[in-house]
Amino acid sequence: MIRLVANGDESRWQAVSARVRGGSIRGTPDLDQLPSDSYDAVLLNNPTPRETESIGQSLAQGKHVLIASPVELSPAGLESFTSTAKRAGVQFAVVNFDRYLPSRQLLRQQLDAGKLGRVGLIRMYRWETDQANSSAHQSTLSARLVLDLDLALWIMGLAPHVVFATEARLPQDTGHGRTIQVHLGFPNGPMAMIAYSSALPAGDDYRSLSVVGSSGAAYSDDHQNMQLIYRGDRPQAVRAEEGIRQLVNLTQDFIEAIQTQRDLSPSLTEWSRLNKVTHAVEESLASRRAISLEGS
């Protein structure tokens, strides 16, 4: 049995623990307070800067560490933690939490089963309030936009060779977040577009993902997943959430990786690739040109 600890709400992780096999997980508001012999691995979901600082220490103590993004980690920091993990003989991984959404997991399964054929187009929307934009990544882009870039690369299964991005610029533009369009071109024709905005008024966000393949398509859209509430005037739409399963999927995958000694280091390679694409997006926004990533 693998014993995991996680940052954050205890009762939430208790519910996760009841749903996983081959291990257990418990949440704690302060990892430093736990005796180091009481757990085997650490799962940090959306860690604070202080929790990020503790990663090196956990690795040095022989604990496996998985960070679920968004995460503020420089390439140098990543390299340092990777070296520490290798010396200690433990796993270190950085993953995009969004990949573990049940809808995204099912999409991955259907793609891997070849049901949609060759992916030709990925279309994503993410709109949120300006307050939600924590910009935890090292770039100036929204951390969530960076996660969507990762999702596009993950679904496509390869890196883009050209990146273009543009931003809405109204005259006397003040105080309504950023509205950015990212356009990725992949070798031999496939393409992806991400429409990001942090201009929504306070309230819920909006997400949509569609994937068009050569023999089928998938649509995961908040527009389709709304329940209606009637309380006079116009009805309210309330999103049907995917619930705790995202955390369960993440935890189960980490447990199995430890048990089977599956190498998690590819996640770090992917994270480095994501950094390059993120920088290309920023460069395109600044230069107003498409950025070629061929040979990078």
Added chain:
Amino acid sequence: MTHSIAKPADGLFRCAALSAIKHDYVARGVMSHPRFQLVVVADDPQVPDWAHERNQQLADDFRVPYVRDVERALREFDVQVAIVSSAAERHCDLSIRAALAGKHVIQDKPLTTRSSEADRLVAAIEQSGVKFLMWNRNFLPGVLEASQRIAAGEVGRLLSVHVDFYFAKDAGPTKGSRRPGYPPIDWLTFQLAAHTDGSDGAVGHEAIGELSNEGIYPLGYLQMLVGTRVQRIFARAASHFHQVNADNQVEDLGSMTLEMEGGVIASIAIGRNGASSHPNGGEMKLQIVGTAGALVVSEGRPDIGFYYRDQPAREPRQRRVAGENDFLLAENFAQAIDQDCDTILDARASRHIFATVTAALKSSQTGQPVDVE
């Protein structure tokens, strides 16, 4: 030499369908309005037999003559409106001839296949003083809903407008299915054969991809919703699904990022994604962000679902209802004539859409954003 502009004496517009060979939906759409009356179908005498057959069919359906002489039909049937739905490469020629004869023009998409023709059309329309309408989908209920909410200020000032425009239709064998040694699929031969089940696209000798053929619809939405022109575009295009597109080197999948005048950004995803990609004809959506809110609107609503035993595989499960696009387009055209105002998609606006698509295709080849001329 130009003729005087034809005006109806009784409020009715007498119409000639010129080369109704692509589809007859434009002529039939116009006839949904009681002020329009089809009085003749006409085409040039030298068009091939299959074109004469299709023209004759429409004429028979409406019980009007089919005349193998365009100028004579326009001259002798007291026509005020010409409806052009020919092969794409003949669109402008027929529209210009009608305009110069003093007839108002309703034309099918795309505008043309050549920029010189587009310029010639704009000049002919403006010189003749007639009205021009490119047939479009701007008055579908979902699009009107978005337009009205934007106009009412419900989302504040526009920041971005996005359109998903996917047709869940097949176009023959899938890409990669041609056996070694077999010849490439001829575009026109394929389109003619596909006409029987309505799966044909741009009929004509020149192969036309989805950006050129269907791009007018989402670009028409942008024109109406944003109200400004496209300045710059970055686009990707691929023949991803169908062998006929791959063989003729035209795209069946495309994506565009657009920078509009006034700082608004937009994007369009468009594709003929195959019948298996959606149960109801294709996902079509408008997603709009403004300074005070956002809109997510399905172009296909309202609709009603029908599911039953032994239902044919190709029959749509969701059927659109309460659409008045045809009537409202015709009404818009009639008002433009009555009040001497612009149509919802006039010649200059259509010319701009053509230029936008041209820039998109160039961008997809160069890998860089391109200014729209």
